[in-house]
Amino acid sequence: MTQEDKELSLSPENYSLLTDLYQLTMAACYVGEKIDQRQASFELFARRLPPGFGYLIAMGLAQALDYLEKFRFSSEQVDALKSTGIFTNAPNEFWSLLAEAKFTGDVWAVPEGTAIFPNQPLLRIEAPLWQAQLVETYLLNTINYQTLIATKAARMRDIAGNDTKLLEFGTRRAFSPQASIWAARAALAGGMDATSNVLAALKLGRKPSGTMAHALVMAISAVEGSEEDAFKAFQRYFPTAPLLIDTYDTLAATRLLAQRVKQGEMQLSGVRLDSGDLVKLSQEVRVLLPEVTIFASGDIDEWEIARLQRENACIDGYGIGTKLVTGVP
Template identity: 45%
Template sequence: QISYLRSVDVFKNMHQDFFKYLKKFKFKGTVWAVPEGTIVFPYEPIVRIEAPMIESQIVETFVLSMINFQSMISSKASRISTQAKGKPVIEFGSRRAHGPQAAVLAARASYIGGCEGTSNVLAGYELGIPVHGTMAHSFIMGFEKEEEAFKRFIEVFPTGYLLVDTYDSIAAIQKIIKFKIHPNGIRLDSGDLSSVAPKARRLLDRNGYEDCRIMASGDLNEYQIHHLIRKGAPIDSFGVGSELTTSRDDPVMSGVYKLVAVKIPRAQDTTHYKTFYTFKKSPGKVSYPGPKQILRIIRDGLIKMDLVSLDNEKNIPKGSIPLLKKYVDNGNIVTKLPTLQEIREIHLQQQLLLPRNLRLLNVTQRTSPVTFSNKLSTMIQKIQG
């Protein structure tokens, strides 16, 4: 890799020491971050890195691509599972994820955000996420008769769900009843679910299949699930794919990585440093100076305010909780990293802290709880003025 870099034309004036440095590169900086799973809001600093300039720059793109993508998918999963009102949501979207690694990362983020599991078996293997699957259309189409496919599937997967929409959902359920096949549930994957699900439920109930559950899938998102739940559609669980693993309606989380302060040695004296705050003034892209902390104020078990303040401010509101914690100190991990299960628990607990206004499906109707401290506001006004 280093010799590749040496060969790249733009690096031809680079000092040889740089390549030697890269060979021995180790991140020795300090990292503050909100615990994974924490609910955060726009404009909040969620990671703070203190490191020599070169180290802080080398990690930038990797940090952004991991945090932006997974935070976005966790948020989407949290929105979707909230709308499902306690009914299990399974992540089904590997085939539409942005490549195989994105599929595994999306499964991870979806699980944190409240999904019960994934159909991605690699994510199960690597991360211990519960794996769920149902049969594929092609399995059914591999048999000349649909009922033959159902019977053979249930022999191997007695607790499985039968996919009924390959040809006609209601006709398929009639076959299940006629041939006395007893699956754990059926899955509806197309059509108007708010009308097919009640029909399917009635047909099953009338024939002694009260225990047979109904799973719904097929381009679902939080809005459709909200609609189905409100209409009282008799659906017991949801499979969500493309809309979740790509965050289809907004596939970009614009998290940025900004230089906010620089410490430079005072002239002729390398033991003392002066610090200056930095910020951008580009139109529409102003950045906020100085190392910051988020102080969360909780009242009656609900988030009342997140006060974004400079790290060295003295007047801290009583009882406020600083969200950024030190995870890495001079290159060493100093806070035990939670398991995936624990991260998910943190997130589910955090959901309970959201006041009604911040649970609204339509984000434009929400009021942000984020406030900047007086000191920070004054600095920002000076920059913008």
């Protein structure tokens, strides 16, 4: 096994084999029955939406089209398939078909970002039967996931309103590094403002976004003596970055910051709350720090945003991770 195999890393040249076995066995059967070149079509659509969902936002078409353009089988891939022993009785013509494979069909799709509804196709493939069969798995993979994330992001934007900042913080909870990049793409396309994923932001030509973690407060205050030292230290290098204020005692931290701001000893643009009663805490922070942007994080989703709004929380922005990137409806 090569090092690349050990890492299970993927390059787009691998993707033709990123398919369910039955797509290949069925294609071999079509070749044997001499119907592999018949024109076929299939459509991707959702039969029904999760409870409370009114629409889906179509996403993932760019990656789908890249895949179709690159659709080839190398001789190594063909040999690897042969070596499984599964295709012993498959017709010989199947192997020559794979060796010369490219996607020659047509793709009809709604543009990425289109709102669609149950039973309405996102994408339609018209292609020789064997091709339509083989590409199905990958197309579902890219379009299912990105559509799910773009939809969740759009729902959060709908409920949060246009003036609320929505930051994608899900990388650590995403389902693999590649999923974190695709989630960032779909979340930004679905209406979120920024991602904390540095690599995703750079690849997408965006500026990454973030605050600070409890670890910094604990590390600096352990050495320099207090939470305030941690705030000062972070502001020394990142003067406009929001401060995380719930490490020890949220209200004590808020009062201290309010005093420093009032005395002109500190500029403060934002704070983040990551625990506790977000309604009550955010209201109290607003009174003490009326000019400061208040971010909230911690298992936020569109339902939680709606609840916080109903209960008059004073929150200007959300950092959203787990409930976005794991696609929980």
